[in-house]
Amino acid sequence: xxxxxxxxxxxxxxxxxxxxxxxxxxxxxxxxxxxxxxxxxxxxxxxxxxxxxxxxxxxxxxxxxxxxxxxxxxxxxxxxxxxxxxxxxxxxxxxxxxxxxxxxxxxxxxxxxxxxxxxxxxxxxxxxxxxxxxxxxxxxxxxxxxxxxxxxxxxxxxxxxxxxxxxxxxxxxxxxxxxxxxxxxxxxxxxxxxxxxxxxxxxxxxxxxxxxxxxxxxxxxxxxxxxxxxxxxxxxxxxxxxxxxxxxxxxxxxxxxxxxxxxxxxxxxxxxxxxxxxxxxxxxxxxxxxxxxxxxxxxxxxxxxxxxxxxxxxxxxxxxxxxxxxxxxxxxxxxxxxxxxxxxxxxxxxxxxxxxxxxxxxxxxxxxxxxxxxxxxxxxxxxxxxxxxxxxxxxxxxxxxxxxxxxxxxxxxxxxxxxxxxxxxxxxxxxxxxxx
Numbered sequence: 001x002x003x004x005x006x007x008x009x010x011x012x013x014x015x016x017x018x019x020x021x022x023x024x025x026x027x028x029x030x031x032x033x034x035x036x037x038x039x040x041x042x043x044x045x046x047x048x049x050x051x052x053x054x055x056x057x058x059x060x061x062x063x064x065x066x067x068x069x070x071x072x073x074x075x076x077x078x079x080x081x082x083x084x085x086x087x088x089x090x091x092x093x094x095x096x097x098x099x100x101x102x103x104x105x106x107x108x109x110x111x112x113x114x115x116x117x118x119x120x121x122x123x124x125x126x127x128x129x130x131x132x133x134x135x136x137x138x139x140x141x142x143x144x145x146x147x148x149x150x151x152x153x154x155x156x157x158x159x160x161x162x163x164x165x166x167x168x169x170x171x172x173x174x175x176x177x178x179x180x181x182x183x184x185x186x187x188x189x190x191x192x193x194x195x196x197x198x199x200x201x202x203x204x205x206x207x208x209x210x211x212x213x214x215x216x217x218x219x220x221x222x223x224x225x226x227x228x229x230x231x232x233x234x235x236x237x238x239x240x241x242x243x244x245x246x247x248x249x250x251x252x253x254x255x256x257x258x259x260x261x262x263x264x265x266x267x268x269x270x271x272x273x274x275x276x277x278x279x280x281x282x283x284x285x286x287x288x289x290x291x292x293x294x295x296x297x298x299x300x301x302x303x304x305x306x307x308x309x310x311x312x313x314x315x316x317x318x319x320x321x322x323x324x325x326x327x328x329x330x331x332x333x334x335x336x337x338x339x340x341x342x343x344x345x346x347x348x349x350x351x352x353x354x355x356x357x358x359x360x361x362x363x364x365x366x367x368x369x370x371x372x373x374x375x376x377x378x379x380x381x382x383x384x385x386x387x388x389x390x391x392x393x394x395x396x397x398x399x400x401x402x403x404x405x406x407x408x409x410x411x412x413x414x415x416x417x418x419x420x421x422x423x424x425x426x427x428x429x430x431x432x433x434x435x436x
Contacts, residue, residue, distance in 0.1 A: 001078065001094040008101055008130060009065030016078055016092060017056045020049035027083040030057060036076045036096050039063045063098060067160035071100035071130045102129040106189045106220055114225040117415030118170035121222065125165065125189060127157035134192035137165060141185040145172055146224065154192055175228045177235045183226060186219035229413060318432030321347070325425040329406040339400040339427065348391030349429040354384045359410030360421040369398040378423070391429055400427055
């Protein structure tokens with residue numbers, strides 16, 4: 001039985017001659033054995049021979065195009081079993097050479113991402129061929145504004161084995177203002193020793209039959225949407241502020257200075273009232289030389305002065321104070337930051353400022369004592385402030401709390417996604433003593 005070469009997904013045949021050297025008519029059953037048995041057949045599978053005659057049968061080989069059919073030499077045996085004399089069974093053998101083929105299944109996940117300076121992707125690869133080898137990756141982008149990094153850079157895959165490679169895409173410069181820019185790119189995935197058809201990566205010609213087939217596949221398509229660091233409306237605000245400053249220095253300020261100077265000149269030129277006129281205007285006292293009484297409602301002792309009233313439970317006055325609560329939370333976790341009003345003090349809060357500088361996603365709840373002030377979705381803002389004309393009073397030993405539920409950490413200006421959420425709450429107001 002001569003050796004045979006077969007291509008996975010194709011078909012090949014070889015022959016076997018069966019001869020009856022006995023002295024009776026004999027029937028023979030034939031079947032393939034060994035690693036090739038699953039994808040080989042004998043035609044016909046049974047023959048009957050007179051003494052001294054022979055017949056040639058065909059062994060048909062049809063290996064599937066799958067990683068399970070490894071490339072290389074595989075032994076093939078055919079069991080020839082006589083029906084009348086089974087003890088005379090024979091198993092002639094030959095060699096089947098399975099040619100190599102290479103095929104990769106690839107997928108880029110996700111195909112589109114957004115960021116300030118870069119983004120991360122995953123390239124899923126499965127070796128669908130029947131030979132092992134290293135896998136090489138290369139990124140392409142028209143204009144070369146993007147840089148690509150693969151980790152690991154050259155994984156080795158056995159037939160049927162899969163892996164995921166981390167892809168890092170980065171731009172060369174930031175966009176400070178303006179509209180987002182879309183950068184399309186392509187990712188080539190191939191065996192490391194494959195460059196062009198018929199060539200190897202080391203420059204030598206490929207040996208005949210070294211790779212029976214190499215599946216040519218188009219590159220993977222992806223997009224990176226680069227966002228501006230500052231929103232577009234901020235540029236309009238800055239332009240308006242610059243215009244206001246120019247108007248102030250060019251128009252308003254000279255007019256104010258001129259008005260103030262004129263008022264000062266008028267005050268200097270106006271004559272002062274004479275002492276005699278002042279005495280004549282007073283109320284005469286006993287002996288003709290009395291003093292003037294204070295008017296009703298004046299600032300004398302016992303009069304109702306016009307000073308501001310202190311807040312309930314606190315002495316009037318107090319001093320400006322502020323407190324900062326920094327809540328750092330892992331992704332998917334909850335955490336509460338607390339500021340406690342000192343004993344003997346009342347905190348009249350007039351302003352709060354909330355900073356979400358990373359662009360985290362989740363929920364923030366602010367509570368003053370037992371009073372819930374607000375609940376905010378983190379992804380709706382970067383900086384948020386609140387102001388009250390009438391202070392909200394927090395009594396002694398009560399707390400200001402910031403409760404953060406971190407759904408997804410954001411990506412700060414560095415372009416690298418943070419490992420956890422980080423929210424900052426600043427409360428400002430007047431800290432006064434408690435009236436005992």
